[in-house]
Amino acid sequence: MKLSIVIPCYNMEKYLPVCLNSLLCQDIDPINYEIIIVNDESQDDTLLIAKTFAKKHNHIHVIDKKNAGVGAARNTGLNRSQGTYIYFLDPDDYLAKNVLGKLLTVIDRNHLDILTFKSKEVKDDSNYTSGNINTLSNEITIMDGISYIASNKYQNEVWWYFIRREFLIHTGIKFIEGKWMEDAILTAQLFCVAKKMAHLNLDAHRYRILPTSAMRNKSPEHYNKVIYDNANAAQEFVTLIQNIPQDHKYSQECVKRLKTRQQSFIFFLLVRLMKSDISTKKIPEMLTKFEEIDAYPLKQFLGVDYHGFGYSFMVFIFNNKPLINPFVRIFRTFYTLAK
The missing domain is CATH 3.90.550.10 (Spore Coat Polysaccharide Biosynthesis Protein SpsA; Chain A)
Structure with missing residues (x-):
């Protein structure tokens, strides 16, 4: 067969x-x-x-x-x-x-x-x-x-x-x-x-394209689980990146793209977090964990795979810790009013 x-x-x-x-x-x-x-x-x-x-x-x-x-x-x-x-x-x-x-x-x-x-x-x-x-x-x-x-x-x-x-x-x-x-x-x-x-x-x-698909499910429980599962994916990439053979001709280019993908999990996690009911008090703790695995700040996210004003603006916000919490709170206020 x-x-x-x-x-x-x-x-x-x-x-x-x-x-x-x-x-x-x-x-x-x-x-x-x-x-x-x-x-x-x-x-x-x-x-x-x-x-x-x-x-x-x-x-x-x-x-x-x-x-x-x-x-x-x-x-x-x-x-x-x-x-x-x-x-x-x-x-x-x-x-x-x-x-x-x-x-x-x-x-x-x-x-x-x-x-x-x-x-x-x-x-x-x-x-x-x-x-x-x-x-x-x-x-x-x-x-x-x-x-x-x-x-x-x-x-x-x-x-x-x-x-x-x-x-x-x-x-x-x-x-x-x-x-x-x-x-x-x-x-x-x-x-x-x-x-x-x-x-x-x-x-x-x-x-x-379905509004009811798993990744578009907006129920708080599911939405928050996707956020934390993005964090898990970023963690899983640590070993993956470490195991790329350094003597491979394209090892550096491969690692760079994998780092971009790892940081994309963090980026879209933070975008989702803005629309979630997760307390902003948890954000510093999450960012610290991402720093420990070298997935934050988002130094390798922008490039050929992800580019444009929208991405650049959000990366600027996300990479500046003092801006994140007030930005998220303001966003949630307008997001709630717009519903």
Whole structure:
């Protein structure tokens, strides 16, 4: 079997059919790929929908488990997978038609550990046609993961690349469970140890913009958890950065981009904190912890990846401790009035 597609699901009855139908409209034989739906104790008809699809299609399998979060669901799917390659897809997203064949051809022919591709933001389920599949060459530039990070503003999300399953298992790397930003951590960890990876400029994935998505959930409990999980992601990057081989040709460029990504966790944490109900009295303590891991001040955040007046202005505020608390208090006053 060539490919295992793992889909973690929690209360996705509205979007799962579109996701699954997109995977059934592909140019490879069902015998060559499996779809593993991991139901994370959904409270709606997600499980019923998944089982209905599985009854009609032998290569669709359903795992029903106790709720433990998306990281645990993905790990469960990985443990069940049988494919040469593995792909983690979110149930509210979908793929363009007939893209799996080209992706599998390129990753298999070149014996890659990881193959990345293009994603397009959409607001509905009508964008099934790839914009360049009929004109795109299979030619790619192969490099190791450290070189890839050094030369690309890579995306955190795990749904924009295929992984050779044997490589993933051999690394021992799994999704952190019970925390958000789990794929941002795993992506960087995998890239740093990949020996052969490449990008195929194929318009393949559809990222659905939802106001109700996990990262846009504004409930105080969830919002605050994302803030603290961003802090955890910054901490996880400490070991990652320290383990980059200093004798690698592009080690400095790689470390610089990883430091930028680490500081992006801090930056967006502080942006979220402005809109949260977390006491401003906690900010100095948080900043001290970030200083201890050399993730604050935000000295390496601005650059080719993040630039412009908005970013520059906020970094100026965030890097000046005496300004942060009064700025946050003023912002919260106007933010509350504007609601």
